[in-house]
Amino acid sequence: MVADRRKQVRRRSIVLVGFMGCGKSTIGRALAAAAGLPFVDVDREIEQLFGVSIPEIFSRHGEPAFRAAERELVGRLVGGEPQVLSPGGGAFIDPETRQLLNAQATTVWLDPPFDVIVERIARSNERPLASSRSADELHRLWEDRRGYYAEAQIRVPTEDGEVDDAVHRIMEQLA
Numbered sequence: 564m565v566a567d568r569r570k571q572v573r574r575r576s577i578v579l580v581g582f583m584g585c586g587k588s589t590i591g592r593a594l595a596a597a598a599g600l601p602f603v604d605v606d607r608e609i610e611q612l613f614g615v616s617i618p619e620i621f622s623r624h625g626e627p628a629f630r631a632a633e634r635e636l637v638g639r640l641v642g643g644e645p646q647v648l649s650p651g652g653g654a655f656i657d658p659e660t661r662q663l664l665n666a667q668a669t670t671v672w673l674d675p676p677f678d679v680i681v682e683r684i685a686r687s688n689e690r691p692l693a694s695s696r697s698a699d700e701l702h703r704l705w706e707d708r709r710g711y712y713a714e715a716q717i718r719v720p721t722e723d724g725e726v727d728d729a730v731h732r733i734m735e736q737l738a
Contacts, residue, residue: 574645575667575668575669576600576640576641576645576646576647576648576667576668576669577594577600577646577647577648577668577669577671577733578641578647578648578649578664578668578669578670578671579594579647579648579649579650579671579673580654580655580664580670580671580672580673580712580715581652581655581672581673581674581675581712582652582680582704582705582708582709583651583652583680583684584652584680584681584683585652585673585674585675585680585721586673586675586721586729587649587650587652587673588604588649589726590673590721590726590729590733591604591647591648591649592647593727593729594647594729594730594733594734595646595647597730597734598734600645600646600647601644601646601647602646602647602649603640603646603647604649605633605636605637605640605649605650605651605654606649606650606651608636608640609629609632609633609636612636613632617629617651620632626653630653630654630657633650633651633653633654633657634654634657634659634660637650637654637660637663637664638660641663641664641668642667648668652708653708655670655711655712655715656708656711661711661714665715665716669716669717670714670715670716671715671716671717671718671719671733671736672712672713672715672717672719673719673721673729674712674718674719675721675722676722677702677705679721679722680701680705681701684701717733717736719732719733719736
């Protein structure tokens, strides 16, 4: 039965979308293992392309250059073999990227409560869009982006520390 589910899931790439700190990378790795697919962290791939960190890309080249590289890379990745992709929180906001992902992959919105997001963001200094914002500003950004994330094909509400549960719920909805 697990083999049948893996075979069924392997037809298209699975793209996890959601706000920064929602668990895309953590859940993505576990989901890839469960589905027998490779995992790609799009931000890490972009860092390799530019040779510097995401905050440095934003600082040196600006957000538009980052988003253009992200759009191009995501397009190449979903056009290849099925895999689990974890793009940055802003990737799905771009209409062209969102349309491409919904057409060529299965999109899954990871949706934890805002307080979980704030706690996770506070533990990281690698989020350029969060570093200069107050909690109120982040909350407004989170609210603004929810409508875009809601265009994903699957929504999975999550809580902190529920990686296996989230993977199980995603796999059930993919089968």
